Amino acid sequence: MKQHVEKLHSIANKSSRKIIGLMSGTSLDGLDVALCNIEKSGTNTRVHVEQFSTVAYTENFRDQIRKIFAKKEIDFQHLCVLNPFVGIEHGRMILECLKSWNVAAEDVDLIASHGQTVYHAPSNQHQVPGFPNATLQIGDGDHIAVQTGIITLSDFRQKHIAAGGEGAPLAVYGDYFLFSKKGESRILLNMGGIANFTILPDPEISNQPVFTTDTGPGNALIDAFMRKYFDKPYDHNGETARQGNINEALLIALKNLSFFEAPFPKTTGPEVFSITYVENAITQAGLSEIPSADLIATLTRFSADTITDAIKKIVNKREAYHIFASGGGAHNPVLMQAIQEQLPDFTLQPLDILGISGDAKEAVLFTVLANEAVAGTSDTFKSSSGVPLVTMGKISFPG
Ligand SMILES: Nc1ncnc2c1ncn2[C@@H]1O[C@H](COP(=O)(O)OP(=O)(O)OP(=O)(O)O)[C@@H](O)[C@H]1O
Ligand SMILES: CC(=O)N[C@H]1[C@@H]2OC[C@@H](O2)[C@@H](O)[C@@H]1O[C@H](C)C(=O)O
Structure with missing residues (x-):
């Protein structure tokens, strides 16, 4: 009317x-x-x-x-x-x-x-x-x-x-409009169930395009196995991951997926990154069983590695990027620390310091x-x- x-x-x-x-x-x-x-x-x-x-x-x-x-x-x-x-x-x-x-x-x-x-x-x-x-x-x-x-x-x-x-991801529109800043190259990293990021190269010096992509799991797999083995909705402050050891064979098997080699931009979801996906990787790694805390530690590292591998593939290494993290994963210190360790030249801070929670x-x-x-x-x-x-x-x- x-x-x-x-x-x-x-x-x-x-x-x-x-x-x-x-x-x-x-x-x-x-x-x-x-x-x-x-x-x-x-x-x-x-x-x-x-x-x-x-x-x-x-x-x-x-x-x-x-x-x-x-x-x-x-x-x-x-x-x-x-x-x-x-x-x-x-x-x-x-x-x-x-x-x-x-x-x-x-x-x-x-x-x-x-x-x-x-x-x-x-x-x-x-x-x-x-x-x-x-x-x-x-x-x-x-x-x-x-x-x-x-x-x-x-x-x-x-x-x-x-x-x-x-x-x-649609995040690029908001990220570009609200957070692009002359004089600074930024990455807006969001870690929900699935992780994604937007690259906002310094508009003054870079001719790289604004760019956005999913990277793979954020918290989806950690949550699924916290529910399954610990009857908890998520790994609060990474406490369980901190008690476990990373299983390298499983980590390699988890990364063995064509999605990670596919060109950017790309998207994914829990349809791919599911309990079945992890169980298949456990079998592929030749493990009959894995301690539950080791599994959570390995899944946390899996998220961190796939996020940082994607960033490394895209960014121009000569530019010092500032990463601003959002989504529930930004509250997980084990995940955040693993990301920072993989990207030592970049700063990693919560998005909140830019004025939006x-x-x-x-x-x-x-x-x-x-x-x-x-x-x-x-x-x-x-x-x-x-x-x-x-x-x-x-x-x-x-x-
Ligand atoms: N203190 C914390 N410690 C560890 N993990 C946390 C904490 N707080 C939140 N999380 C994680 O963040 C998740 C929620 O994140 P968020 O609300 O950003 O996801 P979403 O918006 O549902 O996902 P997506 O962005 O993929 O659609 C929780 O399920 C949990 O895994
Ligand atoms: C299909 C879908 O709902 N995708 C979500 C999901 O959650 C994170 C990641 O996967 C992202 O691609 C997207 O959400 C955000 C808001 C986006 O579109 O930017």
């Missing part, structure tokens, strides 16, 4: 917008909710994170998603019912946050919802001839819009695929993407290499 379009038009013309960003990643730990005030667009974007909360998922919610999560064969009816269910639950969680922040829904211009990735299948992974890159996020935006009364943008990844990408970063990213879709101009993203210049996100009106 016309009044919805007019409302959107007036939001596009505001000097600043209040946008709620939602991210629920591969770790299934909860929904990250960031309320941001955004001014301008493109490389002039200014974001102020006014509120940030993580609403933990209940065990039941997590179990319902796990029934279909990253699985090739599923109960199709369950996927169908989860799509609105996740949208409704996310809408409820937003209302809960608004209440606790004492913010009225009428004061929020837009919601930017990533949804829950349930399957990610770039073509070089699914290898089904004739089929494109594919990814599926559920938690339909219409339900969030109706629940909250706020115009909602969602399902950001399909346009990226339509424009020639793999649907991920590393835990909020991905939720903030989606506010930036929604801001671009509604108020961006086409001349804002001039760089390159596997980064399609497109608007992303589908619009759901509340009424």
Whole structure:
């Protein structure tokens, strides 16, 4: 209806917008909710994170998603019912946050919802001839819009695929707009379930393109085996990894995968990096069993090595890069230390020192993407290499 379009038009013309960003990643730990005030667009974007909360998922919610999560064969009816269910639950969680922040829904211009990735299948992974890159996020935006009364943008990844990408990582857009800095070469490293980074070469001296890629596992495998052997959701502060020894034969077997040799940019997910993947590597390494703490230590080193190997392959060694780490993995000192040891010439610091919490970063990213879709101009993203210049996100009106 016309009044919805007019409302959107007036939001596009505001000097600043209040946008709620939602991210629920591969770790299934909860929904990250960031309320941001955004001014301008493109490389002039200014974001102020006014509120940030993580609403933990209940065990039941997590179990319902796990029934279909990253699985090739599923109960199709369950996927169908989860799509609105996740949208409704996310809408409820937003209302809960608004209440606790004492913010009225009428004061929020837009919601930017990533949804829950349930399957990610770039073509070089699914290898089904004739089929494109594919990814599926559920938690339909219409339900969030109706629940909250706020115009909602969602399902950001399909346009990226339509424009020639793999649907991920989208982090490059936010990283480039918010963190690129003249006089400094930066790497924005995010370690969630899966790890990725964006290279932001010093725009003054480097002709290297802005660039982003997944590297492989971040915490996904560590979490899976902490659940399996220790009945814990994750390796808090790397305490278990610290007690174990690295098994070199297993580390070699874990790295024996064509994904690591494939050209950049590339994406992956828990469809590949699963318990089965590790069990196969254990067999390949000729091990009949491995002490649980050694396994966690080895998986932690596996994440660190695959992250640093990818960085080493890409960066120009003559430039001193500053790495800013975000995502839950930045809280794991064993992982962070292993990365720093592999890259002794680079500084490694938490993203938080740049003024945005590393835990909020991905939720903030989606506010930036929604801001671009509604108020961006086409001349804002001039760089390159596997980064399609497109608007992303589908619009759901509340009424
Ligand atoms: N104190 C800590 N010590 C060790 N690991 C931690 C700590 N805090 C968080 N983590 C890890 O971070 C994970 C959550 O990370 P995050 O929320 O960034 O992932 P995600 O957004 O779900 O994943 P992705 O970015 O791949 O979509 C937890 O599951 C845990 O493995
Ligand atoms: C398909 C999908 O959901 N991918 C996620 C996942 O989590 C980390 C990594 O794998 C990244 O590629 C992406 O998320 C972030 C937000 C991105 O697109 O930049």
